[in-house]
Amino acid sequence: MADNKSGRDKQADDEERRQRERAIETELERGDEPEPPVDEANLDDVESDLEAVSFPATGADVVAAIGDREVDATDESYAVAELVPDSDAETFAAPTDVRIRVQRPTIATAMKRVVEATDRLSGADLGRSQRDAYEKTFRELAAIDADDDDEGIRVIRDWIVEQIREKEKLPGSRAVRREAADFCRSNGYEVRDDEWLGV
Incomplete structure (x- = not known):
């Protein structure tokens, strides 16, 4: 593949597509697990709160943006900062990836x-x-x-x-x-x- 803007864009698009496919595959593997204890509406709110974050984003970016956002689970509430590593080593391709992480x-x-x-x-x-x-x-x-x-x-x-x-x-x-x-x-x-x- 040529090392030009369109080639780099295609590589980035391909990587994003592969990450989405992995996320879908992971969710399909989890299909036989009990339902996550976090309310779907709560997860929708987390995902919408992330609209201001530029993706791909690190865990540190997510924590800085919505770390104090509460996620209500069946047994207790968690701040997003308790669920997402405050780390540059952890990356999320899209808000959906953050949603998947905090639902368990x-x-x-x-x-x-x-x-x-x-x-x-x-x-x-x-x-x-x-x-x-x-x-x-x-x-x-x-x-x-x-x-x-x-x-x-x-x-x-x-x-x-x-x-x-x-x-x-x-x-x-x-x-x-x-x-x-x-x-x-x-x-x-x-x-x-x-x-x-x-x-």
């Missing part, structure tokens, strides 16, 4: 802690595939038992952050899945070998 507050707060812990490492980068694997592990933990107050998410989040601090590197996605499977089995939840956590 427990997972969002876990990923926020992980991203911000990664920011403190020099030279470390939480790549897209590793980030997606961490998030998928958190989603699997959330789906295990709706009545467990998402204890598994908190335990694995804290384990990842502890690994980052102690070893000064990101744990591999397989190690995170293995730790999550150990947590599940030690708490009486069955994990089959053909499941995501069955490593």
